[in-house]
Amino acid sequence: MKNALAIAKKELNIYFTTPIAYVMFTLFVVIGSYFFLRLLGAYEQASLMYMRFNNPEMMSRLNFQDAIFRALFGNMGVILIFVVPFLTMRLVAEEKKQKTIELLYSTPVTPGQIVWGKYLAAIAILVCTLAFTLLYPALVQVVAKDPNGVEWRSIFLGYVGLFLLGAAYMALGLFVSSLTESQVVAALITFVVLLMTWIIGWTAAETEGATREVVTYLSSVSHLDSFSKGTVDLKDLVYFLSICAIGLFATHRAVEAHRWS
Amino acid sequence: MIEVSHLSKTYRDLKAVDDVSFQVQSGEILGFLGPNGAGKTTTMRILTGVLPPTSGTVKVAGFDVFEQPLEVKKRIGYLPENPPVYTDMTVRAYLRFVASIKGVPAKAREGEVDRVAQKTNCTQFIQRVIGNLSKGQKQRVGLAQALLGDPEVLILDEPTVGLDPAQIIEVRQLIKSLAGKHTIVLSTHILPEVTAICQKALIIAQGKVVAYDTLDNLQRAHAGAATADGHAGPTPSLEEIFLKLTSA
Numbered sequence: 001m002k003n004a005l006a007i008a009k010k011e012l013n014i015y016f017t018t019p020i021a022y023v024m025f026t027l028f029v030v031i032g033s034y035f036f037l038r039l040l041g042a043y044e045q046a047s048l049m050y051m052r053f054n055n056p057e058m059m060s061r062l063n064f065q066d067a068i069f070r071a072l073f074g075n076m077g078v079i080l081i082f083v084v085p086f087l088t089m090r091l092v093a094e095e096k097k098q099k100t101i102e103l104l105y106s107t108p109v110t111p112g113q114i115v116w117g118k119y120l121a122a123i124a125i126l127v128c129t130l131a132f133t134l135l136y137p138a139l140v141q142v143v144a145k146d147p148n149g150v151e152w153r154s155i156f157l158g159y160v161g162l163f164l165l166g167a168a169y170m171a172l173g174l175f176v177s178s179l180t181e182s183q184v185v186a187a188l189i190t191f192v193v194l195l196m197t198w199i200i201g202w203t204a205a206e207t208e209g210a211t212r213e214v215v216t217y218l219s220s221v222s223h224l225d226s227f228s229k230g231t232v233d234l235k236d237l238v239y240f241l242s243i244c245a246i247g248l249f250a251t252h253r254a255v256e257a258h259r260w261s
Numbered sequence: 262m263i264e265v266s267h268l269s270k271t272y273r274d275l276k277a278v279d280d281v282s283f284q285v286q287s288g289e290i291l292g293f294l295g296p297n298g299a300g301k302t303t304t305m306r307i308l309t310g311v312l313p314p315t316s317g318t319v320k321v322a323g324f325d326v327f328e329q330p331l332e333v334k335k336r337i338g339y340l341p342e343n344p345p346v347y348t349d350m351t352v353r354a355y356l357r358f359v360a361s362i363k364g365v366p367a368k369a370r371e372g373e374v375d376r377v378a379q380k381t382n383c384t385q386f387i388q389r390v391i392g393n394l395s396k397g398q399k400q401r402v403g404l405a406q407a408l409l410g411d412p413e414v415l416i417l418d419e420p421t422v423g424l425d426p427a428q429i430i431e432v433r434q435l436i437k438s439l440a441g442k443h444t445i446v447l448s449t450h451i452l453p454e455v456t457a458i459c460q461k462a463l464i465i466a467q468g469k470v471v472a473y474d475t476l477d478n479l480q481r482a483h484a485g486a487a488t489a490d491g492h493a494g495p496t497p498s499l500e501e502i503f504l505k506l507t508s509a
């Protein structure tokens with residue numbers, strides 16, 4: 001564990017001395033803010049319309065969680081597909097390319113510790129990225145001045161969902177990075193893989209029965225929705241955690257196998 | 262200290278190392294010679310547990326590299342062919358990181374980093390980012406990294422490559438001063454280096470050992486024919502011996 005933490009610290013040191021983490025934070029927040037403002041505008045329009053037509057029933061149904069944050073969490077889940085490949089591409093590929101992996105192999109560090117250390121660093125970056133977006137619900141809370149304005153419990157669960165989704169993406173990205181020496185190839189393949197987990201859900205509408213169930217279950221972003229509705233579904237937890245486990249296990253195998261090649 | 266017996270390594274159909282056996286006594290410096298592609302780096306990678314051998318065994322300080330890799334790695338400092346440095350880190354951050362994965366306790370880490378930096382003359386650029394250093398400076402950082410944690414065994418793959426003449430002499434003196442306390446295997450192309458530092462030389466060509474002896478014995482064995490009046494023949498330089506053995 002101590003070695004894993006040392007490696008995580010080293011990775012974070014590199015993340016923050018190179019521009020990559022800052023660029024990705026900015027990208028995530030800029031695109032996230034765009035979606036947030038759009039959703040906020042739509043909310044404003046809807047509430048104005050209901051007021052104008054004096055529709056108290058619709059008015060009472062309108063709430064921040066359903067109107068803004070559920071959609072926003074879905075959008076942020078999609079933005080992660082674009083951000084994660086650039087955060088994971090370097091992790092193992094660069095060590096192989098610069099031959100620094102020989103240092104790790106010749107010191108008393110196990111492949112498991114290498115994988116854990118790198119994954120922990122990726123998770124820390126993910127938490128930072130998501131933390132910036134806490135600004136959105138905070139802003140709504142402040143501006144709305146309504147004690148019942150923001151459902152913080154649902155917001156919290158939405159973030160748990162986003163975190164799990166991001167963690168699963170990071171595990172896949174880490175694995176792809178361990179297969180190649182080229183950061184560009186790692187980023188591209190990771191992006192395609194993550195994109196596939198998203199767009200596979202689009203075909204669900206055209207299928208039915210068991211196929212539809214399977215396709216819906218495979219789609220990554222769809223597992224986010226129950227969290228942002230404020231519920232925790234075991235099948236979503238199983239989905240995210242099993243992707244993390246498979247990704248980490250495969251990375252461990254790949255790092256170990258690299259020595260034998 | 263280091264026992265290598267019948268070591269072989271095959272990459273697909275290329276035999277990089279072929280039945281190599283040798284021993285290095287505690288405190289000795291072994292010069293490891295051979296033309297490019299002879300299998301020096303492969304052998305050193307196996308010694309340090311980076312690469313698994315195809316067959317044969319390596320024991321360091323009594324531990325088998327393959328069976329108890331962590332015990333061996335705790336006792337080894339390794340400078341690979343290319344110094345394994347993270348170009349985005351500062352020298353100090355890098356050395357701190359290596360010290361921590363080598364198991365230097367947190368309290369002693371700073372002192373240990375300063376000690377090796379001083380020994381390898383890295384102190385004046387310790388705050389700089391490694392990517393901005395010259396080749397020779399990077400090489401010294403690589404050497405500093407190998408010395409961290411004061412390992413019993415040092416495996417140095419061409420330690421003086423990229424250094425200027427003054428630095429080469431400094432590094433040679435440093436390595437010489439480490440003998441006795443440390444067991445050192447040193448590979449090099451520069452033959453005078455072996456004469457200057459090492460007690461024993463191991464010459465390999467095409468993966469096979471072609472000579473393994475003390476320098477004196479090598480010179481005696483390859484001396485020219487005795488003259489008619491009974492005097493010993495001219496003693497050959499290591500260079501001549503090397504060329505004679507590896508050209509075959």
